Amino acid sequence: MKRYTTGAILLLMMVLLAACSNSKDYEGDFSYDVEDFEFTNQDGETVSKEDLEGDFWVADMIFTNCTDACPNMTNNMARLQTMVEEAGLKDDVNFVSFSIDPEYDSPEVLKDFAGKFEADLSNWHFLTGYEPETIKEFSVKSFKSMVEKIPRQDAPEGQVDYNFAHSSRMYIITPEGEAIKSYIGTDFNNMEPILEDLKNYIQ
Secondary structure, rough: OHHHHHHHHHHHHHHHHHHHHHHHOOHHHHHHHEEOOEEEEOOOOOEEEEEOOOOEEEEEEEOOOOHHHHHHHHHHHHHHHHHHHOOHHHHHEEEEEEOOOOOOOOOHHHHHHHOOOOHHHEEEEEEOOOHHHHHHHHHHHHOOEEEEEEEEOOOOOOOOOOOOOOEEEEEEOOOOEEEEEEEEEOHHHHHHHHHHHHHHHHH
8 A cells, every 4th residue: 555655646746747847848038937917908807817827928018109119019919819810829829918008008098009900809908907116017027128117308299298118029928927939029020930939839
């Protein structure tokens, strides 16, 4: 009986170790643990890191008052979402856009913004509902990327008087919650490599 119990424990340990090894076996450029979070999406629903576990996800940082990089990135993300669906990977991949301007970007504002790009909100979350300092710290800790609000002295009357220095990259995050690759999100030519990497990781 003692021998059987010891053998069973050893077998269980081997299975668990193999599972852990396989779950981390993704060839990437780095490995950043994404911080735990519970934020609010465009529908007013709470979305957490735990909710995304088990699937790959592609993430970026945007704000709706942006006039250059963010619309381009969101348009590219929408195209990538379509490409993912056409490749039969919709059930395996989520998309997450973190607002870096939560004081302005309410769920309603984000939903309107998403609609302009015909985003499929069944697997794409536009997140807000936190303090500005929270997203700054989250970006640095999770993606090693700075977020900084910059006042604009030359803004025309009636337009926003601030901008943001922030990453224009898209990140692949594993089912275990680790960011492993990034791509310049403003370049549509990078959407195909992202798709190919996702295919390789999933299949």
